[in-house]
Amino acid sequence: MKVTASQIRQDLNNFGGFGQQGYGYNVKFLYDEIGNILGLDKKHNLILIGAGNLGQALANYVNFEKRGFLIKGIFDKNKDIHGKLIRNIPVRPMDEIESFMKENDIDIAILTIPKSGAVDMAKKLVSYGIKGIWNFAHVDLNVPDNIEVENVHLSESLMKLSYNLANIQDNR
Amino acid sequence: MKVTASQIRQDLNNFGGFGQQGYGYNVKFLYDEIGNILGLDKKHNLILIGAGNLGQALANYVNFEKRGFLIKGIFDKNKDIHGKLIRNIPVRPMDEIESFMKENDIDIAILTIPKSGAVDMAKKLVSYGIKGIWNFAHVDLNVPDNIEVENVHLSESLMKLSYNLANIQDNR
């Protein structure tokens, strides 16, 4: 993973001591402890905004559920797919988001809509009481400090690959 | 963007001077120069390995083409979708990858297959002469130093969001 032993010990020590000097780490225990540090012991109810290819891909990804991230509702502005089931969850119209959030104790929204509508949607979600946004739209959202935004900017990732490809001979 | 003016000037200075003291930056010129630094002036031919929801989402994303990343071939192991057109590109069986790569001057592969097959596929791609891999499988690939790998590990991203949500009150 290109991390030194020293780095791992330092990192772990920010959260406490999880091993035994001279003996080692209990891998299962350490794994669970890291999960707790990351907050994976807590359950989250999510909604998915935007049921395009990317949204559907995320909805179908089972491993998130294993980690306690439960997709409760799916919303899209396209009328043609309203009622369509994705992993047994019906696609709902956008104007039901507010009531759905209140009834289902939602704290995270996955944003997989085009960037044109993303900033406005983020504002609305905040006003409805969202706590975190997993943002796949290619824009930076402007939200209050107490709302967590985690960006997945795929175009930036691809440009990083591009840069590294163009500069291989310099690096190595 | 939570970057200071000083930081931007330092960063740009690693590549040269793009502005005029006392006057400012020519935005269009700077934008193009940054594109050149990132290697966006170069064209790349890509193949997509794995035509599931995520693969299809990426194939349908037009903006990559604008930046010079052209998806030339799509491959999947599922026979049922062989021949299916995604943005006018037919899905091909996996065993055609090698010959296709040679005939079409491919330098980047997008890996959107389950992690079980990803490590082996990466090895094969390297042996076929791939230069870069955009890896969406939830594993770390082990490839030679001169091959660029750019990882998009969505589960890590979600865990970061989880951690930040669990620790908001501490941070702010």
Place this chain on the structure above:
DNA sequence: TAGATTGTTAATCGATTAACAATC
């Protein structure tokens, strides 16, 4: 006791920030 491994302090390195010179 010797070897191995984690915890913790100190040294080193690199990135960010601040300050100021150069220039329009």
Place this chain on the structure above:
DNA sequence: TAGATTGTTAATCGATTAACAATC
């Protein structure tokens, strides 16, 4: 000339690495 803005050097900060103590 005054104000504004970039380029560049120096100071500060934080993260990585190295060294060693503690412990099995």
